Amino acid sequence: MAGGIGSGPGKSARTYAGFGVPLILPAWLVIGIFLVVPIGIMLVYSFLTKEFRGGVVWEFSLAAYDQFFFDRGLFGDDPPQIEWTYILIFWRSIWQAGLATLLSLLIGFPTAWFIATRPASTRTIWLFLITVPYWVNLLIRTISMKFLIRDNGPLNTWLLEAGLISEPIHLINTWVAVQLGLFYSYLPFMVLPIYAAVERYNFALSEAAADLYASRFVTLTQIILPVVKPGIIAGCILVFVPSLGSFLAPDLLGGAKNFMIGSLIDEQFKGAAGNWPFGAAAAMILLSMVMLVLIFYARSQSRREET
Amino acid sequence: MKPLLRTGASALALTLSATLAQAEGELSIYHWFEYIPQEILDKFAEEYDVEVTMDTYDSNEALLASLKAGRLGDYDVAVPGDYMVEIMANDGMLDTFTRDEMPNFDNILPEWVDVSFDPGRQSSIPYQWGSTSFSVNRDVYSGDIDTTDIIFDPPEELRGKINVLDTAGETLTLASLHLGIPQCSTDREELEALNDLVQGAKQHWASFGSDVAKDVLVSGDAAAGMIWNGFGMKAREEGANIEYAYPEQGYIVWMDNVVLLKDAPNRENAIKFMNFLLEPENAAAVTNYARYTAGVDGVEPFLDAEVKSAPELNPPEGGNPVFVQPCSEEVQKIYDTMWTNLKK
Numbered sequence: 001m002a003g004g005i006g007s008g009p010g011k012s013a014r015t016y017a018g019f020g021v022p023l024i025l026p027a028w029l030v031i032g033i034f035l036v037v038p039i040g041i042m043l044v045y046s047f048l049t050k051e052f053r054g055g056v057v058w059e060f061s062l063a064a065y066d067q068f069f070f071d072r073g074l075f076g077d078d079p080p081q082i083e084w085t086y087i088l089i090f091w092r093s094i095w096q097a098g099l100a101t102l103l104s105l106l107i108g109f110p111t112a113w114f115i116a117t118r119p120a121s122t123r124t125i126w127l128f129l130i131t132v133p134y135w136v137n138l139l140i141r142t143i144s145m146k147f148l149i150r151d152n153g154p155l156n157t158w159l160l161e162a163g164l165i166s167e168p169i170h171l172i173n174t175w176v177a178v179q180l181g182l183f184y185s186y187l188p189f190m191v192l193p194i195y196a197a198v199e200r201y202n203f204a205l206s207e208a209a210a211d212l213y214a215s216r217f218v219t220l221t222q223i224i225l226p227v228v229k230p231g232i233i234a235g236c237i238l239v240f241v242p243s244l245g246s247f248l249a250p251d252l253l254g255g256a257k258n259f260m261i262g263s264l265i266d267e268q269f270k271g272a273a274g275n276w277p278f279g280a281a282a283a284m285i286l287l288s289m290v291m292l293v294l295i296f297y298a299r300s301q302s303r304r305e306e307t
Numbered sequence: 308m309k310p311l312l313r314t315g316a317s318a319l320a321l322t323l324s325a326t327l328a329q330a331e332g333e334l335s336i337y338h339w340f341e342y343i344p345q346e347i348l349d350k351f352a353e354e355y356d357v358e359v360t361m362d363t364y365d366s367n368e369a370l371l372a373s374l375k376a377g378r379l380g381d382y383d384v385a386v387p388g389d390y391m392v393e394i395m396a397n398d399g400m401l402d403t404f405t406r407d408e409m410p411n412f413d414n415i416l417p418e419w420v421d422v423s424f425d426p427g428r429q430s431s432i433p434y435q436w437g438s439t440s441f442s443v444n445r446d447v448y449s450g451d452i453d454t455t456d457i458i459f460d461p462p463e464e465l466r467g468k469i470n471v472l473d474t475a476g477e478t479l480t481l482a483s484l485h486l487g488i489p490q491c492s493t494d495r496e497e498l499e500a501l502n503d504l505v506q507g508a509k510q511h512w513a514s515f516g517s518d519v520a521k522d523v524l525v526s527g528d529a530a531a532g533m534i535w536n537g538f539g540m541k542a543r544e545e546g547a548n549i550e551y552a553y554p555e556q557g558y559i560v561w562m563d564n565v566v567l568l569k570d571a572p573n574r575e576n577a578i579k580f581m582n583f584l585l586e587p588e589n590a591a592a593v594t595n596y597a598r599y600t601a602g603v604d605g606v607e608p609f610l611d612a613e614v615k616s617a618p619e620l621n622p623p624e625g626g627n628p629v630f631v632q633p634c635s636e637e638v639q640k641i642y643d644t645m646w647t648n649l650k651k
Binding site: 052053054055074075076085086088089150151152172173251252255256257258259264267269270271272273274275 | 366368369371372375376394470473474475476495498499502509512513514515516519526527528636639640641642643644645646647648650651
């Protein structure tokens, strides 16, 4: 790590390493107190006994994980079977988040490419424009989307007046609306890292490829994509992970008809269920899934660097 | 100009008292969102020279969760609904007061003194009461609406255009009324029937939402929706052509109550505030703002004309109002499973 700062070997690196400890201390404290400790509490709570109407009893219990994986029927005394309810809810979140990532990539990549290939003087303006909508709170943006797409909202009114449709497209309270909300919420997280990668790309490489009679498709897949891949992967993670735990879009645009992971966890703490250990367990399972994705990414990255 | 000056002066006084950080002279309220007019808070602050702060929550369960998570001792008063008063009292979260401490206690309407959730009013006073049923858009459906069929077995015109409250308690209670089974029933056949009912009815529901219950009716996203009466009245006043129903199978009534919290940091001011809210003029100001009904005698002269005549606030004689009951842990667990299965 220190080698990245000091260019010379030996002494200078060590000199800088000495500076590093006090400098990094605030960050470690923040991460320790506001990340590791709360996650530790959640982990412990997920193994405790549920107290009726919220709270925990300090007795070890696997009931929360049992509830997640085993179905014992409405009255809780049927022989245990595999519980599909939560798998279904997780799967819904995963494919919605995955689709949002894919859509963001399809729209974000050309956008990032467009911005990166503008003259340096206008790039800042384009980037600025990308960030403008995100000065507004996520809640406000999600509600605005609801206003836009409702049956008698502006979108349907315009399409009807333009004669493109004969009756309103019913979007509100469907999974399509949830998807629109997710995709729109996190799109800039795709654009910005890809932009950063494309901006560093040396366009002489494309020229060289063209000189060597590579088709445009081959140039894209063989030259450009490998170079900007880290940006794409970073963008995908930045869109996928928050989409996975999102609960504003499903609640406001999807009509809260179907739980996603985020709203399921929310219900355990704030709803009538008051099942804190189960909420904690669901959060830990979500966290583990995200960790797995990130570890997978980190390993593929380090393997790439070795080769 | 004069009132402006006075407000300015009181604001200055508030700032000063805040700057001097006097321990006495503070009041910390934990309240529902959009449920008390700012003028009333200002009036209390001015009359008693108290610095008032308020946090808000959006459901009885959220209030309980927050207090359980360690906020007890931060607040002086909160405003739980009827069944939640009982739950909080049983959990030892409430302090008690005596009638001598509260000169206006006798302003409470007699029927609201000896209530089941706080017999004799040891820890709570009435805030506002109202009902929960549903409103129907009369442009869309003109038939009879005084039946829970509207929600659970809707006519053709309303199918797919219904919003239900996103709280298991109220929605499952209305469903129990529809079936004519007792609340918190432990009978397996009745519980299975309840489960089948909501599972079957969901296909007709467009959305689940509580804080959006008014908005969906005003915007037309929903043509019928479960709603609290005052919220329904506000929706009507905002231009929706809707009518509030009093279903023959029964409807839910509730009362929100100001409770004295245990370990209140400013107990004395909390009592003063509760006493202040029992003044008819102040209780009426809350009613005029929230569009519900006060449990205090003598509010009539101070009420807005629209409030007095609103159909939402004047249930017909001979209806069947019921309070939501807190169910046992065993039944609540089944309700939770039912609710999760409904929304999976």
